Amino acid sequence: MLNIGCHLSTTLGYMGMGKEALRIGATTFQFFTRNPRGAKAKALDLDDVAIFNGFARDHGLGPIMGHASYTLNPASRDAHKQDYAREIMADDIGRLEHTPGALYNFHPGTHPEPLSEEVVGLVADILNTVLRSDQRTLVLLETMSGQGSEVGGRFETLAAIIDSVAHKDRLGVCLDTAHVFAAGYDIVNGLDGVLRQFDKTVGLKRLRAVHCNDAKFPLASGKDRHAAIGEGHIGLDGFRGIVNHPALKDLPFYLETPNDNDGYSREIALLRGLKKD
Numbered sequence: 001m002l003n004i005g006c007h008l009s010t011t012l013g014y015m016g017m018g019k020e021a022l023r024i025g026a027t028t029f030q031f032f033t034r035n036p037r038g039a040k041a042k043a044l045d046l047d048d049v050a051i052f053n054g055f056a057r058d059h060g061l062g063p064i065m066g067h068a069s070y071t072l073n074p075a076s077r078d079a080h081k082q083d084y085a086r087e088i089m090a091d092d093i094g095r096l097e098h099t100p101g102a103l104y105n106f107h108p109g110t111h112p113e114p115l116s117e118e119v120v121g122l123v124a125d126i127l128n129t130v131l132r133s134d135q136r137t138l139v140l141l142e143t144m145s146g147q148g149s150e151v152g153g154r155f156e157t158l159a160a161i162i163d164s165v166a167h168k169d170r171l172g173v174c175l176d177t178a179h180v181f182a183a184g185y186d187i188v189n190g191l192d193g194v195l196r197q198f199d200k201t202v203g204l205k206r207l208r209a210v211h212c213n214d215a216k217f218p219l220a221s222g223k224d225r226h227a228a229i230g231e232g233h234i235g236l237d238g239f240r241g242i243v244n245h246p247a248l249k250d251l252p253f254y255l256e257t258p259n260d261n262d263g264y265s266r267e268i269a270l271l272r273g274l275k276k277d
């Protein structure tokens with residue numbers, strides 16, 4: 001069965017998210033580790049986390065994915081922004097260590113020359129200080145649409161960053177379907193070729209999760225706008241290919257479509273219906 005969930009609000013805590021996931025038919029979920037547009041993180045309620053860990057084990061929920069806040073810019077040349085990203089990422093990973101096997105997804109950031117060597121050095125430098133060989137959390141670089149100064153629109157950049165990091169075993173990639181499509185990778189008519197390209201640059205063994213979103217604009221639009229599943233340019237045939245592809249079908253999928261939780265519930269059922277096993 002497709003392991004799929006969606007982005008959930010942390011308002012109700014870990015147990016609240018776990019119960020909501022089950023209610024909508026999800027087997028995993030994503031959440032913001034802190035306010036997506038700010039730095040503030042709620043203090044971790046360790047009792048809530050402990051009860052959730054048991055609940056997740058009993059119900060086969062996971063791996064859960066913490067999404068880093070959008071205010072981080074690991075690719076920034078500004079030393080203060082670098083320090084800030086380092087501090088927040090280390091703190092986020094420390095919090096996620098309380099939920100064993102969690103994924104931590106982040107955007108590589110923005111830079112005036114997003115394809116430059118300098119970018120690779122800046123992001124890798126941060127990862128080299130925040131990743132620890134004994135950590136259980138797997139950190140994922142997200143594939144981005146590459147609009148404007150956004151880093152991560154090319155697989156080569158992600159590959160170069162990973163190559164420059166010491167604890168590569170704690171590092172992977174989350175493929176966002178809407179982002180790669182906007183970046184020009186044709187996952188509708190050429191999914192196999194795109195994944196071969198990914199394999200040649202990054203390596204398929206690094207691919208650890210999928211952000212499952214339809215795309216509001218056509219291929220190579222360069223615009224990061226998500227659509228509900230089946231209502232965008234990837235479409236149901238596109239997603240049928242995606243959920244059944246041998247390189248993707250066993251990965252955890254996370255929906256970030258414009259939806260409320262009942263809408264997510266319908267999308268989860270829809271995508272499971274497209275899967276052949």
Ligand code: FE
Pocket residue numbers: 067107142
């Ligand atoms: Fe993201």
Ligand code: FE
Pocket residue numbers: 142176211256
């Ligand atoms: Fe995403």
Ligand code: ZN
Pocket residue numbers: 176178179224225226
């Ligand atoms: Zn997006």
